[in-house]
Amino acid sequence: xxxxxxxxxxxxxxxxxxxxxxxxxxxxxxxxxxxxxxxxxxxxxxxxxxxxxxxxxxxxxxxxxxxxxxxxxxxxxxxxxxxxxxxxxxxxxxxxxxxxxxxxxxxxxxxxxxxxxxxxxxxxxxxxxxxxxxxxxxxxxxxxxxxxxxxxxxxxxxxxxxxxxxxxxxxxxxxxxxxxxxxxxxxxxxxxxxxxxxxxxxxxxxxxxxxxxxxxxxxxxxxxxxxxxxxxxxxxxxxxxxxxxxxxxxxxxxxxxxxxxxxxxxxxxxxxxxxxxxxxxxxxxxxxxxxxxxxxxxxxxxxxxxxxxxxxxxxxxxxxxxxxxxxxxxxxxxxxxxxxxxxxxxxxxxxxxxxxxxxxxxx
Amino acid sequence: xxxxxxxxxxxxxxxxxxxxxxxxxxxxxxxxxxxxxxxxxxxxxxxxxxxxxxxxxxxxxxxxxxxxxxxxxxxxxxxxxxxxxxxxxxxxxxxxxxxxxxxxxxxxxxxxxxxxxxxxxxxxxxxxxxxxxxxxxxxxxxxxxxxxxxxxxxxxxxxxxxxxxxxxxxxxxxxxxxxxxxxxxxxxxxxxxxxxxxxxxxxxxxxxxxxxxxxxxxxxxxxxx
Numbered sequence: 001x002x003x004x005x006x007x008x009x010x011x012x013x014x015x016x017x018x019x020x021x022x023x024x025x026x027x028x029x030x031x032x033x034x035x036x037x038x039x040x041x042x043x044x045x046x047x048x049x050x051x052x053x054x055x056x057x058x059x060x061x062x063x064x065x066x067x068x069x070x071x072x073x074x075x076x077x078x079x080x081x082x083x084x085x086x087x088x089x090x091x092x093x094x095x096x097x098x099x100x101x102x103x104x105x106x107x108x109x110x111x112x113x114x115x116x117x118x119x120x121x122x123x124x125x126x127x128x129x130x131x132x133x134x135x136x137x138x139x140x141x142x143x144x145x146x147x148x149x150x151x152x153x154x155x156x157x158x159x160x161x162x163x164x165x166x167x168x169x170x171x172x173x174x175x176x177x178x179x180x181x182x183x184x185x186x187x188x189x190x191x192x193x194x195x196x197x198x199x200x201x202x203x204x205x206x207x208x209x210x211x212x213x214x215x216x217x218x219x220x221x222x223x224x225x226x227x228x229x230x231x232x233x234x235x236x237x238x239x240x241x242x243x244x245x246x247x248x249x250x251x252x253x254x255x256x257x258x259x260x261x262x263x264x265x266x267x268x269x270x271x272x273x274x275x276x277x278x279x280x281x282x283x284x285x286x287x288x289x290x291x292x293x294x295x296x297x298x299x300x301x302x303x304x305x306x307x308x309x310x311x312x313x314x315x316x317x318x319x320x321x322x323x324x325x326x327x328x329x330x331x332x333x334x335x336x337x338x339x340x341x342x343x344x345x346x347x348x349x350x351x352x353x354x355x356x357x358x359x360x361x362x363x
Numbered sequence: 364x365x366x367x368x369x370x371x372x373x374x375x376x377x378x379x380x381x382x383x384x385x386x387x388x389x390x391x392x393x394x395x396x397x398x399x400x401x402x403x404x405x406x407x408x409x410x411x412x413x414x415x416x417x418x419x420x421x422x423x424x425x426x427x428x429x430x431x432x433x434x435x436x437x438x439x440x441x442x443x444x445x446x447x448x449x450x451x452x453x454x455x456x457x458x459x460x461x462x463x464x465x466x467x468x469x470x471x472x473x474x475x476x477x478x479x480x481x482x483x484x485x486x487x488x489x490x491x492x493x494x495x496x497x498x499x500x501x502x503x504x505x506x507x508x509x510x511x512x513x514x515x516x517x518x519x520x521x522x523x524x525x526x527x528x529x530x531x532x533x534x535x536x537x538x539x540x541x542x543x544x545x546x547x548x549x550x551x552x553x554x555x556x557x558x559x560x561x562x563x564x565x566x567x568x569x570x571x572x573x574x575x576x577x578x579x580x581x582x583x584x585x586x587x588x
Contacts, residue, residue, distance in 0.1 A: 053486050079489035080497075086490035092483035096505040105501075106491030155491060 031207035052079035085152030142173030241285035264328020372546035395473035425531025476510020
């Protein structure tokens with residue numbers, strides 16, 4: 001992880017009457033990059049452009065040192081020659097083939113070694129063994145998505161593109177698929193671009209975050225840093241907040257709490273049953289963090305962390321401000337009233353106590 | 364009950380319908396694909412042109428085809444130069460006329476079937492390494508199979524039933540252009556009602572069986588999950 005040169009460099013443009021995509025990106029060649037934005041922000045357009053599905057896209061795209069398109073040099077590698085796997089939002093399984101036929105379609109054409117064995121392996125990994133002889137029309141929404149993920153994996157892509165693989169599914173199906181996605185994250189060497197408009201999915205899965213607004217990239221960087229950056233506001237509104245990566249420590253059976261050890265501090269959070277030692281993430285929304293100049297003497301709030309104000313920025317509403325507080329090497333973001341920032345004199349360097357009212361363990 | 368001439372007319376009819384349908388399925392495939400997917404401004408005029416035989420009286424169609432294929436028509440000039448002679452009053456002329464006459468009955472079901480294949484399926488095939496022709500043969504054609512069945516049956520049945528165009532183009536030459544519908548007409552003209560009945564009944568039964576097969580296969584598909 002870390003210092004490799006950007007493996008995906010792109011500057012892609014596509015215009016329609018009333019909308020233009022103009023996205024410049026440098027993305028790492030590993031892990032999950034979330035393309036996040038509201039609907040209509042151009043996420044799916046960008047993903048399709050990267051796959052080569054829209055021939056009217058102009059600009060440049062290079063993946064792993066190979067040029068896939070370059071309008072200036074007249075290069076455009078057609079979609080079927082790009083080594084991508086694509087998981088479509090509505091799965092788009094072939095209705096005339098059973099699940100095995102769907103999985104074999106790409107596997108055969110991609111020329112992977114021993115396709116029949118691989119199909120069985122990937123089907124087992126995604127829990128599809130019992131469904132291989134079924135037609136797509138007889139599958140549930142969650143089963144269809146899993147089959148679509150398996151089908152995309154079986155071309156052994158060098159870049160996996162996923163367009164909202166959880167959107168439109170009920171909670172049960174989402175919970176059914178999420179573990180497969182997390183497993184994929186750890187097992188697949190190919191980088192994954194994951195389109196989503198749900199920040200809880202992004203917080204759980206992504207390593208890298210790209211925020212799209214009205215067809216342009218407004219923020220791009222490692223997830224934890226990008227969410228904590230106030231100077232390049234990702235425009236998350238109510239969902240502003242940070243993600244902390246940590247290890248589950250001691251579990252307190254009496255109060256059903258688990259200790260969450262992150263770089264710079266610890267939080268006690270409701271025990272979700274994950275074992276001690278598990279690597280987890282917690283998402284802390286800015287609205288759930290308040291600031292005080294001294295440690296509260298008697299408070300219902302369990303988690304109080306000492307920190308230093310690093311930055312203050314205006315929030316979406318003129319009455320509110322976002323304050324970034326450094327806690328050791330980690331950061332929290334608090335949403336406070338601008339009057340409080342004046343009364344408490346919250347400026348960079350001020351020592352404060354951050355009270356964390358709630359945090360959600362996400363994976 | 365059927366005379367030798369009747370049987371000959373029936374067999375000729377079936378041969379004409381089979382040849383016409385085979386040619387139409389080949390010709391209509393690219394046309395229907397283009398009509399289903401293009402955003403060209405020529406889509407509407409071409410659609411109207413293809414549908415024209417649906418509304419024109421067969422005699423009008425037959426008249427223009429006769430003129431075009433005649434010694435002074437453009438098609439006639441071409442076939443003469445190619446050493447094929449003139450097409451009117453030959454089986455070949457009937458085939459050409461039937462292809463034009465039955466064109467919309469084959470193009471339109473195919474066009475609907477192609478339009479029903481979503482862009483998503485084509486995109487999925489492309490990201491699974493299928494080149495466009497591969498996608499057409501292995502995704503579009505299988506998905507459009509019901510459309511081909513409908514197109515084939517309608518094209519065949521419609522050609523079997525043609526009369527006006529045949530009369531204009533083919534005349535009434537036994538073994539070459541005298542098809543069943545013309546033969547029935549001749550029987551009626553000659554007041555041979557019994558023989559007209561025999562041949563007419565054959566066509567009724569044949570048409571019913573064809574349509575039964577068509578709707579039966581649809582019913583089976585609809586009932587299956």
